[in-house]
Amino acid sequence: MLLSIKNLHASINGKEILKGIDLDVNHGEVHAIMGPNGTGKSTLASVIAGREVFDVTAGEVIYKNRNLLKLSVEERAREGIFLGFQYPVEIPGVSITNFMRTAVNEVRKFKGLDALSGGAFLKLMDEKKKLVELTSNLANRSVNEGFSGGEKKKNEIFQMAMLEPMLAILDETDSGLDIDALRVVANGVNKLRTKENAFVVITHYQRLLDYIVPDFVHVLFEGRIVKSGNRELALELEEKGYDWIRKEQEG
Amino acid sequence: MQSAVRNKLSKELLTGLYGQYRNAITFNDFPALKAARDNAIRSFEENGFPTTRLEAWKNTDLKESFSKEYKVVVNPEPGLDVQKVFLCNIPHLDTAIMGQLNGWYVSKDVPLMKLGNGIIMGSLAEAMKQYPELVEAHLGKYTAPGSDAFTSLNTAFSQDGVFIYVPDEVKSPKPVQIINVIHSDDSLFLQSRNLIVMGKNSRLSLVHCDDSYNQQPSFSNVVTEIRMGEAAFMDHYKLQNLNNSSTLVSSSFFEMEACARLESHYISLNGGLLRNNIRLRFNGPHAIANIYGLYLMDRKQHIDNQVFIDHASPDCVSSELFKGILDEHASGVFNGHVLVQRNAQRTNAYQSNRNILLTDTAKVNSKPFLEIYNDDVKCSHGSTTGQLDQDAMYYLRQRGIGEDSARMLLMYAYADEVISKIAIDPLKYRIEDMIKKRLQGELQICEACVLHCNTPENPVEFVIDMSKI
Numbered sequence: 001m002l003l004s005i006k007n008l009h010a011s012i013n014g015k016e017i018l019k020g021i022d023l024d025v026n027h028g029e030v031h032a033i034m035g036p037n038g039t040g041k042s043t044l045a046s047v048i049a050g051r052e053v054f055d056v057t058a059g060e061v062i063y064k065n066r067n068l069l070k071l072s073v074e075e076r077a078r079e080g081i082f083l084g085f086q087y088p089v090e091i092p093g094v095s096i097t098n099f100m101r102t103a104v105n106e107v108r109k110f111k112g113l114d115a116l117s118g119g120a121f122l123k124l125m126d127e128k129k130k131l132v133e134l135t136s137n138l139a140n141r142s143v144n145e146g147f148s149g150g151e152k153k154k155n156e157i158f159q160m161a162m163l164e165p166m167l168a169i170l171d172e173t174d175s176g177l178d179i180d181a182l183r184v185v186a187n188g189v190n191k192l193r194t195k196e197n198a199f200v201v202i203t204h205y206q207r208l209l210d211y212i213v214p215d216f217v218h219v220l221f222e223g224r225i226v227k228s229g230n231r232e233l234a235l236e237l238e239e240k241g242y243d244w245i246r247k248e249q250e251g
Numbered sequence: 252m253q254s255a256v257r258n259k260l261s262k263e264l265l266t267g268l269y270g271q272y273r274n275a276i277t278f279n280d281f282p283a284l285k286a287a288r289d290n291a292i293r294s295f296e297e298n299g300f301p302t303t304r305l306e307a308w309k310n311t312d313l314k315e316s317f318s319k320e321y322k323v324v325v326n327p328e329p330g331l332d333v334q335k336v337f338l339c340n341i342p343h344l345d346t347a348i349m350g351q352l353n354g355w356y357v358s359k360d361v362p363l364m365k366l367g368n369g370i371i372m373g374s375l376a377e378a379m380k381q382y383p384e385l386v387e388a389h390l391g392k393y394t395a396p397g398s399d400a401f402t403s404l405n406t407a408f409s410q411d412g413v414f415i416y417v418p419d420e421v422k423s424p425k426p427v428q429i430i431n432v433i434h435s436d437d438s439l440f441l442q443s444r445n446l447i448v449m450g451k452n453s454r455l456s457l458v459h460c461d462d463s464y465n466q467q468p469s470f471s472n473v474v475t476e477i478r479m480g481e482a483a484f485m486d487h488y489k490l491q492n493l494n495n496s497s498t499l500v501s502s503s504f505f506e507m508e509a510c511a512r513l514e515s516h517y518i519s520l521n522g523g524l525l526r527n528n529i530r531l532r533f534n535g536p537h538a539i540a541n542i543y544g545l546y547l548m549d550r551k552q553h554i555d556n557q558v559f560i561d562h563a564s565p566d567c568v569s570s571e572l573f574k575g576i577l578d579e580h581a582s583g584v585f586n587g588h589v590l591v592q593r594n595a596q597r598t599n600a601y602q603s604n605r606n607i608l609l610t611d612t613a614k615v616n617s618k619p620f621l622e623i624y625n626d627d628v629k630c631s632h633g634s635t636t637g638q639l640d641q642d643a644m645y646y647l648r649q650r651g652i653g654e655d656s657a658r659m660l661l662m663y664a665y666a667d668e669v670i671s672k673i674a675i676d677p678l679k680y681r682i683e684d685m686i687k688k689r690l691q692g693e694l695q696i697c698e699a700c701v702l703h704c705n706t707p708e709n710p711v712e713f714v715i716d717m718s719k720i
Contacts, residue, residue, distance in 0.1 A: 033266060049649055077651035089646040102660060103650040110651070142664075153330025 001062075002027050003048075003167055003200050006198040008046045008059035009184045019223030020059070024168065032234060033202045035220035035241040041085055041202045044220070046169045048200075050076045051085040063167070078110040080166030080197075084156040084173045085220055091143040096155065099143050100125065100162050128161040132188040150181035157188035163194075169200045174208040183240060186211030206238040221245050257320040260440060260445040260470070262299040265323065266292060269407055272325045276410060279379055281387050291406035296398050307409050309398070309614040311555040316524055319468045321440035325408065326337075327355050332473045335590075347423070348371070351431040354443035354471070357410050369418040375446055376412040385416060389448050393476045393504040395530060402499045404530075405474040409444035413628040415457070419480065420449035426456035426486075426675055429450035429472070433497070436466040445475040449483040451508075456675060459501060466525075468496035475503045479511040481535065486674050487515040490682070493552060502528040509535025509564070517573075518674060518682060519546040519554050520689050526555040532596075533567040545669040548581035548613075548687050555584040558602075560593040565663075568715040570601040576662055576668055576690075577606060577613035584616045589630065591623040598625065602632035607639060607665060639665075642702065 003025040010018040017040045020062070027033055035041055047054050048061065048074040063067040068076060102143055103117040104124070116124065125139060143194055144152050153173050160168055170189070189199060189212050201212055208233065209217075217234045220226040221242075226249060228232065237244070258264055269276070269292045273692060300317070303307040349372060350357045350400050356374035363373030363381055371382065379386050394402050413429050419513055433439065443590045462471060479485055493499060499522055519525050531540055546554045560569045575583050585604040602619040619632035647657035668688055672678040 051645060066601040072654075073645065073648040074651055074653050074657075077649050083649050089640075089642045089665060091640075091643045091646070091661070094660050095669040099647070099650070100654060100662070103652050105648075106653060106656065163650065176389075192570065 001025075001066075002064065004060075004062040004064075006060050008044075008047070008061060009057045010043060010054045011057055012043070012054050016057070017054075017223055018047065021199075021220075021225060023218065024223060025198050025200065026194075027198060028214060029216065030193070030199045030201065030214045032212075032214040032217045033200060033220055033225075034206075034217060034234065034237060034243045035245075037204075039220050040173055040223045042162065045169045045202060048076075048167075048169060049073060049081060049126075052132050071208065074106075077163075078107050082160050082163055082165035082168045084153075084160060084168065084170035086171040086173075086175065087149075088152040088156055090145045090147075091133055092145050094143050096139045097125065100159065103159075104162055124162070128158060131191055132144055132158045132161050133184045133234075134158045149176040150178065152186055153177055153181065154188075155224055157185050159190060165197065167198050167200070168192075169202070171202045172204065173201070174203050174205065182208065183211060206234040207236050217246055221249060257322045257438060259320050260300070260317055261324075262296065263370075263432055265404065265408075266296050268323055270323060274544060274629065274632060276324060278436065279376055280408065283387060284379075284390065284614050287391050288407045291403040294398075295407060298403075300528040307557065307586070309580075311524070311526060311553065313498070313524070316470060317472075319438060319496075320344040321438045321468070321470050322542065323408075324439050324441040330688070332426065345399075347425045347427040349413050349427065349429045350374060351413060351443060352427065352664040353433055353435055353439055354409075354431075354441035356413060359436050362486075363414070363622070368421050368424075371414070371416040373414060374411055375414040375444060378416075378435055378446075385448070386414070388448065389476065389478055390444075390446055391476075393478060393506040393532075394474065394502075395504070399502075399528070401472050402474055402502055405442045405444060405472050405602040406502060409442045409474065412443040412445040412475075413447075414445070415447045417449045417455050417483075419451040419466060419562070420452050422454035423456065426458055426678070426719065428458040431461050431471075433463040433467075433469045433471065433493070434465060435469075438470075440470045440472070442474075445473070445502045445652045446711065447477045449477075449479045449485060450680075451480040451484045453480065454484045456488075458488045458490065458675075458678060460490045461493060461498050461501065463493045464496050466496060468498075469493075470498045471500070472516070473499070473501045476506075477503065478506045479508060479513065479523055481508045482510040482512075483508070483669045484512045485514070487513060488673070488678065489515070489517045489527070491517075491519040491522055491525055492685075493525070495521070495523045495552065497522055498524045498713070500528070501526060503530070503533040505529075505540070507531065507533050507540065509537055511535070511538045513538075513540040513542075514672070514674065515540070515542045516528075516669070517542070517544040517546075517556065518669075519544075519548070522552060523619070524553045524555075527557065530557045531558075531560050531569070533564045533569075536564045536566040538564070539568045540570070541672075542569070542571045543669045544571075544575075544670050544684075545666055546573075546575040546665070547584065547686065548575065548583060548682075549578035549582065549692075552581045553583070554581075556584075557584075557586045557588075559588045560590065560600065562589065562591045562598045565594060565598070567595065568599040568660070570599075572669065573604045574665065575604075575606045575615065576609065576665065577615060580610075580612045580613050582616075585618065585634070587619040587632065589623075590630075591621070591625050591628050593624045595625055596627045598628040598630070600628070600630040604634045607662070608635040608636060609638075659687075659690055663687060666690075 007022040215239040218225045355520045363377040365371050587602040589600045591598045604617045617634040621630050
């Protein structure tokens with residue numbers, strides 16, 4: 001088991017958002033988490049990533065047989081957890097090259113590897129740029145500064161390719177993308193899939209799941225996973241809408 | 252009869268010393284200068300040193316600086332052997348390096364040189380002997396009338412400094428660097444004077460460094476007058492890296508004729524108390540001045556930038572961007588004052604001061620101020636003070652970057668907006684490197700200086716590495 005979440009409760013400023021999440025993710029699996037706005041999808045992603053503004057009030061998260069909740073944000077990242085941000089942050093003055101070089105080398109240092117030389121790093125960057133079809137010359141620009149929505153999301157996938165995470169959580173990576181950008185993002189994910197790593201894809205729409213085929217689909221509603229199934233569940237949701245879930249829950 | 256003994260600085264001490272040493276100080280003077288010095292000392296006697304009761308000094312308290320004792324430098328130290336103290340390992344005549352030691356111009360052989368293209372550079376005292384008309388036409392002409400106490404005091408006492416003259420139509424082929432080093436076993440109060448005169452359509456890149464060599468306390472009161480002729484272009488850099496016991500009051504007066512253009516950069520990396528008085532006057536239309544500042548202060552360091560821009564002519568553009576990072580107990584002041592006079596139609600003036608405070612104990616007083624007597628202007632001013640962007644911190648850390656490295660990256664990025672304006676690439680790389688070291692707390696006080704010293708125990712022997720400039 002790669003990730004095991006049991007009865008996870010989390011709140012922000014005293015307001016409970018997650019009300020008992022249970023989720024198991026194995027190596028090589030792709031999980032989709034769907035659900036209406038404001039039900040805790042992004043909170044779940046942030047709590048796994050370790051954002052300090054959320055308080056975990058109950059439950060446990062075991063990752064690679066360790067208590068994940070004890071690790072800092074950067075320790076989790078170095079252990080292989082990657083979060084594709086819904087709203088990637090603009091950082092003027094920090095070039096993507098410098099950013100990625102620092103990140104890659106800090107992760108390597110953590111693993112006991114030597115830092116990559118300038119040449120080796122640039123080679124790696126070129127390789128990954130091709131892999132995720134990052135054609136424009138984004139690498140010399142400041143991180144996300146002045147990027148279009150699509151460029152920002154492609155840049156997230158590029159960073160994922162550079163860091164080769166064990167568990168990637170993509171938080172609404174498809175939102176605001178046109179169909180071409182969506183395809184590029186999905187292709188990136190598919191190329192990076194292995195038997196070892198796992199993906200948790202958070203999305204509103206089943207559209208993305210035409211490209212990234214999930215092994216499991218979960219519906220998150222009011223802080224709990226209320227329904228789990230296979231790919232068919234996503235299609236059913238698309239057809240019946242979230243009202244179906246709402247009615248079921250109320251009923 | 253040389254310099255006096257170590258003492259606390261006071262109005263009485265200085266006016267007394269002026270009386271005592273007047274003959275020695277004015278020995279080299281043209282008559283008008285002698286009169287100007289007498290007026291200046293009278294003006295200083297009336298006002299005395301500034302206190303925090305004055306608006307311009309409200310947030311900069313000199314008490315700590317004045318609590319120390321200094322030797323007032325009136326004459327060069329006896330037996331100051333330039334050859335021994337300041338060995339420059341460079342072929343002399345075509346280099347563009349000018350050295351100052353404790354305020355005095357130092358050179359390997361000739362104190363003043365005239366280059367093939369007509370540029371004159373060297374000691375101001377020597378220029379007063381060799382080119383009296385040229386110096387007289389400009390010296391003291393650009394310091395504001397009724398100047399502040401420090402400028403008056405400088406006018407009364409200063410005898411040497413750097414002189415540069417760039418004739419009409421001449422473009423200086425390489426950057427000129429003034430290296431002002433303070434090095435003495437004693438605590439000095441020193442006052443030097445620089446005069447830079449640029450002719451019509453001339454061009455000059457000037458890198459002006461203030462460095463201290465050891466940890467001795469010092470108090471420098473430096474005045475620089477810069478006159479830019481019509482359509483002259485100057486790329487100006489002021490780099491400050493002084494020890495924590497040093498006080499520097501540096502006043503620069505810019506006078507710009509029509510269509511002149513100034514790109515000025517004030518980069519302050521270290522210093523006990525740094526005060527930059529920047530006063531600029533547009534004396535003709537269509538001139539442009541961009542002034543950038545970057546200061547990185549920690550411990551109990553204090554930085555004060557006072558910028559006054561006098562839009563006395565129409566169609567001029569001034570823009571100020573000052574950014575600072577203050578850590579620990581450091582404090583900062585920014586006072587920007589733009590005056591748009593009645594006749595200065597179509598003025599564009601922008602002021603911006605931004606600060607990052609890394610601790611609760613660091614503080615800043617920022618006051619951008621516009622004074623406008625004309626309704627056909629575009630002006631803006633702004634000031635922000637805050638912390639590092641927490642969203643950006645989280646984003647960087649989520650990629651595996653540790654908290655310290657993430658903070659460094661963000662601080663560096665913040666500084667980059669000013670660093671990126673540096674037009675001389677080798678200088679830019681050098682400053683980038685220095686700023687990285689400074690942010691990591693690894694910058695030594697001598698490091699900013701291009702003079703690479705031998706071990707401090709050895710007799711001082713400076714070697715200038717031209718490749719670093």
